[in-house]
Amino acid sequence: MPTTERTQFKKLEDLPNVGKATAADLRLLGITQPDQLRGQDPLHLYQELCRITGQRHDPCALDVFMAVVNFMEGGPELPWWEFTAERKKTYQI
Template identity: 45%
Template structure:
């Protein structure tokens, strides 16, 4: 039996294991449906704040992947998002 998005476990997403699911849970995200339309950078910043330290930037790549997949995009490896993350971070530094 396949669960609906509302009942889905985050670890059903590509790149999301128990550790990453724990980071999502630390900011109140416990279901795939809660990721639809979310800002990955904002989620990553909240995860870092919840952890009390800046988390590995590759986690942002994973969050970007999870948000895209929750929105209907195909699951892609987290490193597919690294160039986009680096562009985003460079843009924020120049603001």
């Protein structure tokens, strides 16, 4: 699906891999619309979430952020766990 077709996603919960909990995390980060994910750094989102909440979140949250940013930037719809190996290699988290 080309990036231009991503405009059909109006709510965060419409995105693949995003349920109520992830949508709530994204809103804590000031992201309320799917198109705001374009150009975001997933690691920065994860680190900010940990800072804002005062706790270290499961690294799988970073996998989800990687998946949704990639998707909104035109990547394929993949389950979040497809990003686990990349996260471990890139971020050692």
